[in-house]
Amino acid sequence: MLKAQIVPVTALAQNCSIVWCDETMEGVLVDPGGDIGLILEKVESLGVKLVKLILTHGHLDHAGxxxxxxxKLGLEIWGPHKDDKFWLDQIETSAAQYGVQGARNCTPDKWLDDGDTISFGNVTLETIHCPGHTPGHVVFYEGKMDVAFVGDVIFKGSIGRTDFPKGNMDDLIASITQKLWPLGRKxxxxxxxxxxSTFGQERVSNPFVADQVLAGK
Incomplete structure (x- = not known):
């Protein structure tokens, strides 16, 4: 069974997630943006054996x-989609702009495409390409527990920004309504x-993508 523990990292309070199989204790880190010592301390306390690092997109606070x-760990980096390469290549430049220490550019060992899977222990995550916030953004979905790690595509009561280079609001809305909503309201x-939050709650109350909001456009 999938288990997860959120570790907020960086000054931007980014939700790095430790995700693992409770039968084998093998796990992955989703979006280790920074505060490496804090992350590793939590991993050790949980007894998780990390096997991969996986990224939803290339922004500093998620991939730094x-x-x-x-x-440190000799682990491969998987994701995001190759269209976010330009973001990963400028992490250090972004870090200098924001005054963030220690963040480094990175090159994934494997780029992820729509439909690719990531397995650890008895857990399998499905990759869903969801452009808009960034062109190469991906979401990780686990069907048995019905949980999705969505990066900055959608939030409780909001959606991802699209005013960054290569952001696109139409693409973001399409990703949410055509790729995430079909996963189910629960x-x-x-x-x-x-x-x-849940997709069902956001379809009712999210001021940007609630069903009634989009129906009125």
């Missing part, structure tokens, strides 16, 4: 710690920032 962790999602 991946290269250091790869060096699906719980872990966003890149802030509290958890």
């Amino acid at each position: 710690g991946a290269a250091e962790l790869k060096d 699906t719980t999602f872990v966003p890149g920032h802030g509290p958890l």
Whole structure:
């Protein structure tokens, strides 16, 4: 069975997720953006054996710690989609702009495409390409527990910004309504920032993508 523990990292309070199989204790890190010591301390306390680092997209606060962790632990980096390469290539530039220490550019060992899977222990995550916030953004979905790790595509009461380079609002809305909504109203999602929610709740109350809001456009 899938288990998950959120570890907020960086000054942007990004939700790094430790995700593992409770039968084998093998697990992955979703979006290790920084604060490596804090992440590893939590991993050790949980008794999780990390086997991969996986990224939803290339922004500094989500991917800035991946290269250091790869060096420390000898783990592969999987994701995001190759269209986010330009973001991963400028992590250090972004870090300098925001005054963030220690973040490093990174190159994934495997780019992820729509439909690719990531397995650890008895858990399998499905990759869903969801462009809009960034062109190469992906979401990780686990069907048995009905949970999605959505990065910055959607939040409780909000959606991802599209004013960054290569962001696109039409693509973002399409990703949410055509790729996430079909997963079901009961699906719980872990966003890149802030509290958890469900797709059903957001279809009722989200001021950007609630059904009634989109029907009125």
